[in-house]
Amino acid sequence: MDISKPEHEVQLGVPSMDGSHHELLNQIGRVGVIPDAEFPDFYLSLVAKIERDFRSEELLMEDLDYDGIKTHREQHARVLGGLHHVAPRVKEGDVAIGRRAMELLPQWFLFHIATMDRSLADAVRKAKPAAHASVAG
Ligand SMILES: [Fe+2]
Ligand SMILES: [Fe+2]
Numbered sequence: 001m002d003i004s005k006p007e008h009e010v011q012l013g014v015p016s017m018d019g020s021h022h023e024l025l026n027q028i029g030r031v032g033v034i035p036d037a038e039f040p041d042f043y044l045s046l047v048a049k050i051e052r053d054f055r056s057e058e059l060l061m062e063d064l065d066y067d068g069i070k071t072h073r074e075q076h077a078r079v080l081g082g083l084h085h086v087a088p089r090v091k092e093g094d095v096a097i098g099r100r101a102m103e104l105l106p107q108w109f110l111f112h113i114a115t116m117d118r119s120l121a122d123a124v125r126k127a128k129p130a131a132h133a134s135v136a137g
Contacts, residue, residue, distance in 0.1 A: 010113045012121035020053045021113055028109070031102050039095045043102070047083045054080065057120060064127050072116045079108055 009025060011018055027046055034042045054076040061069040083101060090098035 012118055014121045014124050017117060017121055024049060024053060025109065028102065028105050036095045039098060040090050043090045043098045044087065047087060051080060060124060061120060064123055066120065066123055068119055072120065075112060075116055
């Protein structure tokens with residue numbers, strides 16, 4: 001499945017979230033064309049982006065005193081934990097394990113965005129209709 005195709009993208013109506021999800025899904029979708037020699041850098045920069053995106057959602061949740069923060073944070077931590085777990089081996093050149101870890105990401109993200117992120121976006125739109133309309137990041 002090519003997750004960078006628009007029909008797979010879930011729009012949540014919060015531009016900061018939709019923008020980072022779009023970028024993230026595009027980046028994940030490129031994994032197949034990244035040569036092995038460039039893979040470790042690609043992997044590490046993708047993990048860094050995922051960390052930033054998760055952090056910004058978590059800040060939003062803190063800001064809103066959001067009820068679902070604990071479960072949402074746990075889901076973020078679980079996927080990041082898996083990516084961090086294999087990062088040292090990827091750095092040492094084990095590209096295959098990194099590629100396998102990334103194969104799991106599209107389904108995980110599409111499901112996470114359609115469920116947890118959607119609930120968060122609903123709360124953001126209800127609480128701050130204007131404040132988040134043009135915030136990026
Ligand atoms: Fe998200
Ligand atoms: Fe999330």
